[in-house]
Amino acid sequence: MEENSPSTVLEGKITGVSFSLATTQEICLSSISDCPISHASQLSNPFLGLPLEVGKCEACGAAEPGKCEGHFGYIELPVPIYHPSHITELKRILSLICLKCLKFKNKRPQAKNVGVLERAFTSCCEDAAQVTVNEAKTADGACYLELKVPSRSRRDGCWDFLDRYGYHYGDGIARPLLPSEVLIILKKIPDATKKKLAGRGCFFQEGYVMQHLPVPPNCLSTPDVSDGISVMSSDISMTMLKKVLRQVEIIKSSRSGKPNFESLEVEVHDLQAAVAQYLQSRGAKVLYFLHIFLYIIKLIIYL
Ligand SMILES: [Zn+2]
Ligand SMILES: [Zn+2]
Structure with a gap:
């Protein structure tokens, strides 16, 4: 078909730019893997891109630094929470x-x-x-x-x-x-x-109530340092993200059947506090743009 021909270029004019919170669907679509991250050990997953201690990026196959753009993952929240900033x-x-x-x-x-x-x-x-x-x-x-x-x-x-x-x-x-x-x-x-x-x-905006939390690519995290005995993390936001995952695990393991209002309220508050601390630690970094990963920039194109 002519539309699929490489010589056919659709012409358009950018008439505006809009910023909005990423929706659940957009967070999942921008993630490289269909599987949500459910454990702290997966936060430096090779699917999240370079740098890695050993091996290639399992998402794009790149092995050299600078060749991989980095890939997002996401955490599925067991209860919806309010976006702390909105x-x-x-x-x-x-x-x-x-x-x-x-x-x-x-x-x-x-x-x-x-x-x-x-x-x-x-x-x-x-x-x-x-x-x-x-x-x-x-x-x-x-x-x-x-x-x-x-x-x-x-x-x-x-x-x-x-x-x-x-x-x-x-x-x-x-x-x-x-x-x-x-x-x-x-x-x-x-x-x-x-x-x-x-x-x-x-x-x-749908994102005012969060059901998923994006996980940044490996290139946006400071790697853990090991002295051969213990592993130390110099990245406070990673520590906070691990806390979020721990809270997710606690909620999932403590459930038996559909939670009632009171237990749901406790779950929401605990998870809400962990996510707020995580987002705050991201926002407090010098590289403020990291916080942007929760937002989607949409180009409004008039064809
Ligand atoms: Zn890659
Ligand atoms: Zn009324």
């Missing part, structure tokens, strides 16, 4: 919609002295409209989102409207919102709401 944007989006009917909240939060009747006329779902979304942090640094109702409005079953997002939980004035619930909420948001959110400069 939780504030996520909170903003969730604050603009009614979490019951997923419509855009037309009215600004109302004054304290507004009556129940007036509220019923100005909001879609009177009970859910009073819910606020707050950002909170655990003692070990895991960030999470929490929902709250004013104490005077609390009544039995006030959180029942969240059942359709996976879990029946909570009877107090506050209730944590799990990343897995947010994932379902975001999938259910109707297009009309998305349009209104876009009008307010809010664009939801």
Whole structure:
């Protein structure tokens, strides 16, 4: 076919560049192997490229330094977590919609002295409209989102409207919102709401809730040093990445059946804290661009 001929070059003009968080699919597609990394010993896998102590890059076959570009891998997270750097944007989006009917909240939060009747006329779902979304942090640094109702409005079953997002939980004035619930909420948001959110400069990105963590190629890591007795790692981000993998292992091995809300909450917090520390150690490096591996640059091409 003519389209496949090497002499046929499609012409196009770059009309823009957009930055966005890598989606689950993009993280897996950019990985050289279909198998996720599940153990610390695989972090310097020969599939992740040169440099290696011995042997060739098992992804491209290169043996000489400079001939291999490096190849990404990924870790599959056993529970979805919030992207630590984007939780504030996520909170903003969730604050603009009614979490019951997923419509855009037309009215600004109302004054304290507004009556129940007036509220019923100005909001879609009177009970859910009073819910606020707050950002909170655990003692070990895991960030999470929490929902709250004013104490005077609390009544039995006030959180029942969240059942359709996976879990029946909570009877107090506050209730944590799990990343897995947010994932379902975001999938259910109707297009009309998305349009209104876009009008307010809010664009939801799938990567705000992380289900996979990219593993950088070997060329972006400082190799471990051995004195013949013990192995020392001078790369703090590698130590942190090993901690993430340990947490993944703990979660997987401690499970028996589908976890309930409370155990899921603990799992999310522990993994969230480990991933946040890892990303922070990457960001703190002089080579700040390393952090970019979580982002995808898309060229918008007009053909
Ligand atoms: Zn290679
Ligand atoms: Zn509503």
